[in-house]
Amino acid sequence: MGVKQNVLDLFSPKTLVVLKEGYKRSYLLPDLISGTTVAVVALPLAMAFAIASGVGPEKGLYTAIVAGILISLLGGSRFQIGGPTGAFVVIVYDIVMRHGYEGLAIATLMAGLLLIVMGLLRFGVVIKYIPYPVITGFTTGIAFIIFTSQVKDFLGLDIATLPSEFLPKWELYLTRIGESNLINVALALAAIGIILAFKRHFPRIPGPIVAVIAGAAAVSFFGLPVDTIESRFGGIPNTLPTPSLPAFDFEMIKSLVPDALTIALLAAIESLLSAVVADGMTGRTHKSNTELIAQGTANIGSVFFGGIPATGAIARTATNIKSGAMTPFSGIIHGIMVALFMFLFAAWIIKVPMAVMAAILIVVSWNMSEMHHFRHILQGPRSDAMVLLTTFTLTVLVDLTVAVQVGVVLASLLFIKRIVDVTQVQNSRLKLSELDAASEERLDDPDMITKKHIPEGTEVYEIDGPFFFGVADRLKWVLETIGYTPRVFILRMRKVPVIDTTGMHALEEFYLRCHRQGTRFILSGVNPDLERALKKYGFYALIGEENVYDHIDKALKAAEAEEAA
Numbered sequence: 155m156g157v158k159q160n161v162l163d164l165f166s167p168k169t170l171v172v173l174k175e176g177y178k179r180s181y182l183l184p185d186l187i188s189g190t191t192v193a194v195v196a197l198p199l200a201m202a203f204a205i206a207s208g209v210g211p212e213k214g215l216y217t218a219i220v221a222g223i224l225i226s227l228l229g230g231s232r233f234q235i236g237g238p239t240g241a242f243v244v245i246v247y248d249i250v251m252r253h254g255y256e257g258l259a260i261a262t263l264m265a266g267l268l269l270i271v272m273g274l275l276r277f278g279v280v281i282k283y284i285p286y287p288v289i290t291g292f293t294t295g296i297a298f299i300i301f302t303s304q305v306k307d308f309l310g311l312d313i314a315t316l317p318s319e320f321l322p323k324w325e326l327y328l329t330r331i332g333e334s335n336l337i338n339v340a341l342a343l344a345a346i347g348i349i350l351a352f353k354r355h356f357p358r359i360p361g362p363i364v365a366v367i368a369g370a371a372a373v374s375f376f377g378l379p380v381d382t383i384e385s386r387f388g389g390i391p392n393t394l395p396t397p398s399l400p401a402f403d404f405e406m407i408k409s410l411v412p413d414a415l416t417i418a419l420l421a422a423i424e425s426l427l428s429a430v431v432a433d434g435m436t437g438r439t440h441k442s443n444t445e446l447i448a449q450g451t452a453n454i455g456s457v458f459f460g461g462i463p464a465t466g467a468i469a470r471t472a473t474n475i476k477s478g479a480m481t482p483f484s485g486i487i488h489g490i491m492v493a494l495f496m497f498l499f500a501a502w503i504i505k506v507p508m509a510v511m512a513a514i515l516i517v518v519s520w521n522m523s524e525m526h527h528f529r530h531i532l533q534g535p536r537s538d539a540m541v542l543l544t545t546f547t548l549t550v551l552v553d554l555t556v557a558v559q560v561g562v563v564l565a566s567l568l569f570i571k572r573i574v575d576v577t578q579v580q581n582s583r584l585k586l587s588e589l590d591a592a593s594e595e596r597l598d599d600p601d602m603i604t605k606k607h608i609p610e611g612t613e614v615y616e617i618d619g620p621f622f623f624g625v626a627d628r629l630k631w632v633l634e635t636i637g638y639t640p641r642v643f644i645l646r647m648r649k650v651p652v653i654d655t656t657g658m659h660a661l662e663e664f665y666l667r668c669h670r671q672g673t674r675f676i677l678s679g680v681n682p683d684l685e686r687a688l689k690k691y692g693f694y695a696l697i698g699e700e701n702v703y704d705h706i707d708k709a710l711k712a713a714e715a716e717e718a719a
Contacts, residue, residue: 206247225485287541301520342509344369627660
């Protein structure tokens with residue numbers, strides 16, 4: 155019963171927590187106000203992200219409604235707002251160009267299942283430790299690609315099909331820039347001006363919705379000859395579609411596995427980053443694994459209703475908090491209000507100029523780029539800068555899927571390198587005069603080997619740090635560096651928190667080398683966790699328990715007995 159209760163507590167959504175605590179009447183008005191405010195912000199963004207992703211604007215609205223409600227209903231954050239975001243634009247556009255919406259729907263379903271599995275396996279904590287240079291690299295890269303994709307509508311260029319690659323796009327823009335529609339440019343610049351002005355002077359009023367209203371009004375009243383949502387996509391339904399699933403094709407499923415992995419990883423990273431931001435703003439704590447399960451369920455639900463991938467949206471979550479949200483029900487209200495806006499204003503929404511939608515996305519791309527963080531990382535350690543530039547370059551010039559995969563691999567290698575750098579296999583039999591300033595703190599160590607009597611013919615070495623595959627080979631050459639064959643070799647492991655199979659194999663090989671040359675091999679400072687691991691591996695049976703001690707004094711006594719024998 156206790157274990158079952160712990161599991162329920164671990165994965166229970168914040169809505170259930172709030173209901174158990176008791177939903178107070180004083181929460182209702184703040185949740186209603188914040189949910190409505192976020193819905194106003196989400197309406198133009200949802201359409202803009204969908205258009206930039208190569209699908210109709212209505213699919214962005216479906217996602218904001220369905221995924222927005224499910225993420226708040228089932229999520230592990232009290233204030234998370236979910237929906238389509240800029241992080242997905244590049245990967246969604248690429249999938250739609252290669253496989254159509256059916257392919258995107260299948261990839262999103264697969265990603266949703268992966269997210270649920272990740273949550274059940276408690277990967278939430280692991281995802282949060284993906285290095286910042288990797289995240290910044292592909293986030294800035296995505297921002298550049300979004301900006302590039304909107305130049306056509308910003309300038310009003312009559313280009314039927316844009317090249318999919320980054321550099322050919324700019325080559326085409328530069329050759330056709332003389333054909334720009336100045337009315338389009340004026341509308342886009344005015345929209346950017348409105349968004350920035352409202353952000354600075356009237357921050358409580360969402361600038362994008364003002365820009366959308368002004369743009370639609372200008373087109374309707376003056377009959378401006380510009381491309382609009384209506385001329386590009388036709389009408390927008392004012393209700394959700396009937397739930398349905400895409401037709402499954404095994405060959406397509408196989409080809410979409412890398413894309414599904416990328417969607418799942420991006421959704422996990424973005425949603426947990428957003429939840430962390432919300433925690434920092436409110437002092438609350440989120441349940442990362444519950445959040446992953448909610449994100450997976452929301453993505454599956456989004457596809458059922460013709461939507462696109464969704465995740466936690468940092469800017470909308472921050473707006474929710476600043477607007478006074480008290481519980482997850484503000485996010486549910488946000489989804490309901492987007493549905494209400496779509497029902498009431500579908501005929502008006504289609505009058506919005508594409509130039510205004512481009513302007514909104516250009517502002518979003520600038521905010522996403524985080525250029526100050528990009529420059530800061532470049533000025534940091536060279537290895538971090540290399541990871542950042544590699545991830546950024548691959549995102550922009552090659553493919554986001556490749557960039558994410560390579561970025562994670564590089565980050566893993568960087569992590570391994572840093573662990574290797576801090577883990578030492580060294581001779582602990584040093585004279586006090588040989589200790590440098592960085593080692594002076596060891597002088598207070600009562601078990602420092604220089605304060606012990608070491609029998610003649612005994613060598614004492616110490617492993618300081620995790621003993622895993624990245625550092626296991628350092629033990630191989632220790633006997634050669636000694637220069638003679640010791641009678642006893644003591645390996646201190648008091649500072650080894652963990653050991654992997656490669657580390658254990660290295661210990662086994664080292665023991666066998668000592669045994670062949672007649673050297674007694676003794677382990678010292680073995681903690682209980684390490685002892686269990688070594689016993690499970692079978693190392694205790696090989697070396698003999700009489701050669702394993704929990705303290706250096708016992709190991710040295712054994713060495714003295716060996717010398718006297």
